[in-house]
Amino acid sequence: MQRLGSLEAVVMQRLWDAPGPMTVREVMTELQAERSIAYTTAMTVLDHLTKKGMVVRTKQGRAFSYSPTRSREDRVAELMGQALAESANRDVALMRFVENMSTDEAAQLRKLLAETEAPGRPDRSAP
Structure with missing residues (x-):
């Protein structure tokens, strides 16, 4: 089982709480109230979570959306x-x-x- 870093854990909480898939920009915006992160940081965290099998990435137009692979x-x-x-x-x-x-x-x-x-x-x- 993959361990999560602190920012990865926060992102997963947001994805679990979301009513549906989220884009990188939506994740970044959602985190702004708590901590300021760059778009590229959010993108890197979501890429790591994808590689760990925690989220699945789906193409939506020009962007990707991310959803948890398990509850x-x-x-x-x-x-x-x-x-x-x-x-x-x-x-x-x-x-x-x-x-x-x-x-x-x-x-x-x-x-x-x-x-x-x-x-x-x-x-x-x-x-």
Whole structure:
């Protein structure tokens, strides 16, 4: 999995929040409220994200537009999986994660686990 630099992460947040694909100029304009970046910087960041497989580039007239290749939630799940893979003991790491959840988050987790184990639900691990 590709790690993101700080500016790449900010650009991805904007792309995930956008209602549709964004051009380099739109990304640059969107970032202006937070930080001043040059058009070429925005273009370079989007090019890096394309090479990392995080965004797809589509020709729109004379410009390109960029869209995320996966959802924010898929990215977070991927990061969580990577963090677990780095642990020598996944069970302990998961336990620490659950212990640090709020009461509401733990209740939501129990609900999701119950839904996952519900009879008749397809097995996601099956090919």
